Amino acid sequence: MINRPDYIAAIEPFIDKPLVKILAGIRRCGKSTIFEMLREELLRRGIGEDQIICKRYTEMDIPENITAKQMYDELTAAMAGKGHCYLLLDEIQEITGWEKAVNSLLESADADIYVTGSNSKLMSSEISTYLT
Template sequence: MVIRTQYLERLRPFYDSELVKVITGIRRCGKSTILRQVIAEIKENGIEDSHIVYINFEDYKYHKLTDADAFYEYVEQKIVDEGKYYLFFDEIQNVNNFELVVNSFRATHNVSIFITGSNSKLLSGELATHLSGRTVSLRV
């Protein structure tokens, strides 16, 4: 896999930030690859697997999580202590009302959140309304 150095360099200053890292781009441009590379880097820096939650909403294994309540409950069960958790949600636009869930985790837990999507919904008014001033965006 080709290391996406220029994108990683732009994201690194925000790895531990409470800002939601939003990665957008057309299909098949490397958004998921960038997420996997961020995960590899934070693991190299000592973050344990138990504090990393990765969900690819294009994987059928997670099809039941496209409901906001199911998505919230699934992630909530993974957060079991006060340590920092790293949440990676790939193609999150497949979740109904994802903005509400993401904002809730950001507001109530010690988390660093990364989301990707190729759909214009990530840039829509709903996301802007719920996460206004709380995001950093990277276009791939």
């Protein structure tokens, strides 16, 4: 992986801010790589590995028809007892209704949330309205 400090510098002002950070772009443009760089930056800052929860929703170990509720339950279970966590949720558009789950996490969990997706739905004004 080639380190791209400008990308982390662009994200840095938003780390630990109470809003969902969305990285959207076309397929294969490097969103997942930026997540890996962000994970490394968090580790450099002393964040424990167990507090950084990374999920890629295109992996084969994710059930094909996982619901937003199942995603929410899985993430809250993964965060249990760990204090402040960082959620890096890659290709989240694969989960129908993900917006509701992420909004619930934003409101009730002690988490800093980052999502990626390549679907134009992630850029719709409805999403930003729903998540605010």
